[in-house]
Amino acid sequence: MKKQLGPSDAIFPVPAALIVSGTDEDANIITLAWVGIASSTPPTIGISIRQSRYSLELIRNTGEFSVNFPDASIFKEVDYCGITTGRRRNKFKDTGFTPLASKKIKSPIIKECPYNIECRVSQEIIIGDYVHILGEILESHVDGDKADKSKRAGFDLLKINPLVYFAEAREYWTVGEKLGYGFSAGKAIKEKSKNR
């Protein structure tokens, strides 16, 4: 039996991604769970941010932002960037994170995050108290020691130890074991179905 919980924004899993806005002088970090791919062609990300947040002002100033994907080892710093406002604190200094120059945008990326993307705003949609920002992905970066040409994504997830978040439950998790491969695990059912 199903139990109804009403309208809810609980979905899982989601990233706990660090969005960097601003320039070298005023770079700020915000943690967002409302992050998803909006298109593969051209690669476009959708992030959603409360209208009241300082990062929104900075993103609107430059029309650019980076999204930085943390590993599990820095989940406390990730959480800190979500519960502190950049209006009053320098979160790079407070966390010890290192800003690195991006290749195609003015906002830096975060060295301590193993995977990073550079984005340029292509569209803004206001939904209630939130702004849904679509950003074209212009460049991506991975730590050199985690890069692996033999992997489809160009890097080895096992070496990254990704951080997994469950927003509504407010829980940070690691990943466990690999179950199988996409575009492959379902083939047995496909074969069986053909003969049905």
Add this chain to the structure above:
Amino acid sequence: MKKQLGPSDAIFPVPAALIVSGTDEDANIITLAWVGIASSTPPTIGISIRQSRYSLELIRNTGEFSVNFPDASIFKEVDYCGITTGRRRNKFKDTGFTPLASKKIKSPIIKECPYNIECRVSQEIIIGDYVHILGEILESHVDGDKADKSKRAGFDLLKINPLVYFAEAREYWTVGEKLGYGFSAGKAIKEKSKNR
């Protein structure tokens, strides 16, 4: 040192969510990784789907869809629904999934998925080969034996065993261990920073 991988749609983790479109008569399932929350007020989800997919026609017919979040035990069925077209196959029959009537929309939910949401399309944005569909979340459902009023989300993630996907790597994973809590894990840094 960072290595550049070019523009890419690799982000992690993402859900491997089962979107049900159509009505009792023509209900279809598609697996999508491009799923994220677009707003919390009102709760709104963003899903992105290739313009050529059959599910897009069905969603446009009714303006409604459900999103069903699988547990790790059914990852093969999840994969099957991503590599098969509903133009030629009945994926409910092929997977053995059971359609259950929704409360507020015409598209059914999937019984075998522990968590389900009902959505009504509020906006459509075309981005290259994809359509980014925003859907207001009208209702959510959890398996009765996984509901837990003491949990913030209204259910116990440990009982759900969520499926985690890494789209660009095409890998299905389980979750591992809980590291800590959001809006809490970062408090020690906050205290330390105050005195800096």
